[in-house]
Amino acid sequence: MTLDDILTSLFPKGHDVANDKGVLLGSALLQSGGSAVVIGVAGRSPLGVDEAIRLSRHVLDAVEQGGEGPILVLVDSDSQRMSKRDELLGLNEYLAHLAKCLIYADMQGRPTVGLLYGHSAAGAFLATALATRVLVALPGADPAVMDLPSMSRVTKLSIDMLKEKAKSTPVFAPGLNNLAQTGAVFTIWDEKTSLAEQLQTLLGSIQGAGDQRDRLGKHRNGRPKAADIAERVHDLALQSK
Amino acid sequence: METLSYRHKAQERAAGSKSLAIIGVVASGNLEVLVERLLPDTECQVDINTAAEGFGAVWEAVVADFVERRSPGGLKLSINDGGARPDTVALRLAQAVRLIEEDDQ
Amino acid sequence: MNISDRETATVPHLANSKTVSWYEASARQRVQLLLDAGSFHEFIGPEQREESPHLQVFDLPTQFDDGIIIGRGRIAGAPVFVAAQEGRFMGGAFGEVHGAKLTGLLRAARDTKSVPVLILFDTGGVRLQEANAGELAIAEIMRALIEARMAGVKIVGLIGGRAGCYGGGGLIAGCCSALAVSEQGRIGVSGPEVIETNRGVEEFNSRDRALVWRTMGGKHRRLLGGAEAFVDETIQSFRSFALHLIGSAPVFGAEVLKAEQTRLEQRLQRFGLCADAVDIWKAEGVADAEAVPVMAAADFNDLANKAREPRYDAR
Numbered sequence: 001m002t003l004d005d006i007l008t009s010l011f012p013k014g015h016d017v018a019n020d021k022g023v024l025l026g027s028a029l030l031q032s033g034g035s036a037v038v039i040g041v042a043g044r045s046p047l048g049v050d051e052a053i054r055l056s057r058h059v060l061d062a063v064e065q066g067g068e069g070p071i072l073v074l075v076d077s078d079s080q081r082m083s084k085r086d087e088l089l090g091l092n093e094y095l096a097h098l099a100k101c102l103i104y105a106d107m108q109g110r111p112t113v114g115l116l117y118g119h120s121a122a123g124a125f126l127a128t129a130l131a132t133r134v135l136v137a138l139p140g141a142d143p144a145v146m147d148l149p150s151m152s153r154v155t156k157l158s159i160d161m162l163k164e165k166a167k168s169t170p171v172f173a174p175g176l177n178n179l180a181q182t183g184a185v186f187t188i189w190d191e192k193t194s195l196a197e198q199l200q201t202l203l204g205s206i207q208g209a210g211d212q213r214d215r216l217g218k219h220r221n222g223r224p225k226a227a228d229i230a231e232r233v234h235d236l237a238l239q240s241k
Numbered sequence: 242m243e244t245l246s247y248r249h250k251a252q253e254r255a256a257g258s259k260s261l262a263i264i265g266v267v268a269s270g271n272l273e274v275l276v277e278r279l280l281p282d283t284e285c286q287v288d289i290n291t292a293a294e295g296f297g298a299v300w301e302a303v304v305a306d307f308v309e310r311r312s313p314g315g316l317k318l319s320i321n322d323g324g325a326r327p328d329t330v331a332l333r334l335a336q337a338v339r340l341i342e343e344d345d346q
Numbered sequence: 347m348n349i350s351d352r353e354t355a356t357v358p359h360l361a362n363s364k365t366v367s368w369y370e371a372s373a374r375q376r377v378q379l380l381l382d383a384g385s386f387h388e389f390i391g392p393e394q395r396e397e398s399p400h401l402q403v404f405d406l407p408t409q410f411d412d413g414i415i416i417g418r419g420r421i422a423g424a425p426v427f428v429a430a431q432e433g434r435f436m437g438g439a440f441g442e443v444h445g446a447k448l449t450g451l452l453r454a455a456r457d458t459k460s461v462p463v464l465i466l467f468d469t470g471g472v473r474l475q476e477a478n479a480g481e482l483a484i485a486e487i488m489r490a491l492i493e494a495r496m497a498g499v500k501i502v503g504l505i506g507g508r509a510g511c512y513g514g515g516g517l518i519a520g521c522c523s524a525l526a527v528s529e530q531g532r533i534g535v536s537g538p539e540v541i542e543t544n545r546g547v548e549e550f551n552s553r554d555r556a557l558v559w560r561t562m563g564g565k566h567r568r569l570l571g572g573a574e575a576f577v578d579e580t581i582q583s584f585r586s587f588a589l590h591l592i593g594s595a596p597v598f599g600a601e602v603l604k605a606e607q608t609r610l611e612q613r614l615q616r617f618g619l620c621a622d623a624v625d626i627w628k629a630e631g632v633a634d635a636e637a638v639p640v641m642a643a644a645d646f647n648d649l650a651n652k653a654r655e656p657r658y659d660a661r
Contacts, residue, residue: 083545083549096517165403171442172400182479226483237450321407
C-alpha cells in the first residue's frame with residue numbers, strides 16, 4: 001500500500017495530512033465520528049532535530065486545543081539522522097521531547113496509536129512508534145533496532161552466522177515478527193480490509209491499564225524475563241524503607 | 242563457554258561475619274567474583290564461567306594456590322570471567338576474601 | 347543486602363573518600379560513595395544471579411547483576427531510589443534484564459510518589475546481542491519515567507562514566523527532570539564511530555577526540571542547555587549536585603513541555619547554522635570560547651553561568 005492508499009483506507013471520510021519532505025502533519029475524520037490528529041515520518045526519511053521539533057509542535061498544539069480524539073503516528077522512517085549537526089544541537093533532547101509529548105498526550109486521554117507501515121530503526125523508532133500506547137503494523141513493515149551489517153561489524157560475526165543464530169531467538173534480529181514476539185508490535189493489520197474499521201476496533205479495545213508490552217513479550221515467549229524482573233523490583237521497592 | 246568447579250578442603254574458616262561480597266567487572270581481561278558464606282567451615286568451592294575455553298589446568302592451579310594461601314573455609318566463590326590472566330584472577334580472589342572478612346562499616 | 351557487604355574501593359587508601367574519581371570508580375563504588383554510608387539496600391542483587399539469558403548464543407560471559415545496580419538508599423538522610431550502570435560490562439548497554447530492573451524501579455517510584463530517583467548513566471545504548479529487548483526496555487523505561495514525573499517524582503541523571511550516555515540512553519536522559527554531567531561525560535544519540543561509519547570521516551572524524559568532546563561532551567551540553575549542571579569529576583561533586591537538582595527540578599506537565607518546545611525551537615533559530623560548538627559558544631557570548639575545553643571546572647562554571655543561567659523548568 002502506498003501512503004496515499006493507507007490514508008484513504010484509514011480515513012475514508014477525509015483527511016488533510018500533508019507530506020512535507022517526509023514530515024507528516026495533519027488531521028483526519030474518523031469513521032465513527034470525531035477526529036484524529038496525525039503525525040508521522042514518511043519516505044524512509046531520517047528523523048533529525050528539524051523534523052522532530054515540527055512533529056512535537058503539532059502534538060502539543062493538539063493537546064492545547066483540547067479534544068479527545070486519538071493521535072495517530074504513521075511511521076516509515078530511517079533511523080535518527082546521523083550527522084554532526086544533529087548531535088551538536090542535542091538530538092537526544094529533540095527525540096526525547098517528541099516521545100514525552102506523545103506519552104503526555106496519551107496520559108491526558110488522547111490515545112496514541114502507532115502504525116508502522118515501512119521501516120524504522122533505533123532512535124527514530126523510540127521517539128515515534130515506540131512512544132505510542134499501542135503499535136500496529138502493516139504486513140511488509142520492516143522495523144529494525146540495529147541492522148545486521150552493523151551488528152556484523154561490531155560482533156565480528158558474518159551476516160550468515162547472525163542469521164543462523166537469529167533462527168533460535170527473536171531477541172536481536174530485525175523484522176516485524178521479532179518485534180511482535182518481543183511485545184513491541186501489538187498486532188499486524190490486514191491490508192486487504194478497511195484500515196478504518198481495524199482502527200475503530202483497536203480504539204474500542206484500548207484499556208486504561210499501563211504499559212503492557214513486557215507482559216505481552218512474556219506471553220509470546222519473546223522476552224521471557226523482563227516482565228517478571230520489573231515486577232519483582234517494583235514489589236521489593238514498594239516494600240523497602 | 243566453559244564451566245568449571247573446584248571443591249577443596251580449607252585449613253580454617255574465613256574470618257568475619259559478612260555473608261556476601263562482590264568484586265570486579267566482567268570485561269575483557271577482567272572478571273567478577275561473588276563470594277558467599279555458604280559452606281561448612283573447612284570446605285570451599287570455586288565455580289567458574291568463562292568464555293576462554295581449554296584453560297582448565299591453569300584455573301585448577303590458580304584455585305589450588307589461592308586455597309592454600311588464603312584458607313577460605315566456608316566460602317563459595319563464583320566467577321564470571323572475561324578472559325583474565327591468572328595473576329588478575331589471583332588478585333580478585335584475594336580481594337574477594339579480604340572483603341568478606343572485613344568488619345561491617 | 348547492605349552495600350557495605352560489597353566491594354569497597356579497589357583503590358584501598360581512597361576507600362570512603364569522596365574525592366574518588368567518578369570516571370575511575372565502578373558502578374558499585376559510585377553508589378556506595380554517593381549515598382550515606384551503610385544506607386544502600388539493593389534489589390535483585392548479584393547473589394540472585396539474574397543474568398542475561400541471551401549472551402550464551404554469542405559465547406559471551408554474563409555478569410551476575412547484568413550490569414546495573416538498583417536499590418534504595420539515603421543522601422543527606424533523605425531517601426532516594428538509585429540505578430547505576432556499569433559502563434565496563436558490555437559498554438553499559440541495555441539488555442532485557444538490565445532494562446527491566448530500571449523499568450521496575452521507575453514504576454515503583456511512580457507508585458511511591460515521594461522518593462526521588464537518581465540514574466547513574468554509563469551506557470552506549472541498546473545491547474546489540476539483545477537489540478529488540480534492549481530497545482523495548484528503553485521504551486518502557488521512558489514511559490515509566492514520564493509516569494513517575496507526572497506523579498511528582500524528581501528524576502535526576504548523573505553522567506560521567508566511560509561509556510558516556512549514548513543511543514537510547516541519551517533519550518532516557520532527555521526525559522529526566524535534570525542532568526549533571528562532568529568533563530568525561532558525553533551525551534548523544536549516534537556515537538562518533540557510528541556517524542563516521544555511516545556518513546564518512548568528513549562528516550565526523552571519530553578519532554578527533556577534541557571534536558567528540560566539543561560536540562557531545564559535558565561542557566558543550568552545559569553551554570547548550572542540554573544539561574543543567576557541569577560538575578567536577580569527584581563523587582562529592584556529583585553528590586552535591588544531585589541534591590541540588592532534586593530540589594530544583596520542575597514538576598512535570600504541560601507548562602514544562604511547552605517551555606521545552608520553545609527552548610528547543612529557539613535553539614534551532616539561534617544555532618541551527620553553526621558549524622561547530624565553538625561557533626555556538628561564541629554566539630552565546632562566551633569570552634575566549636576556544637579555551638573552554640581546557641578550563642577547570644570552577645572557572646568553566648563561572649563562565650557558563652554568565653553565558654547561560656541554568657534553567658530548571660523546561661525539560
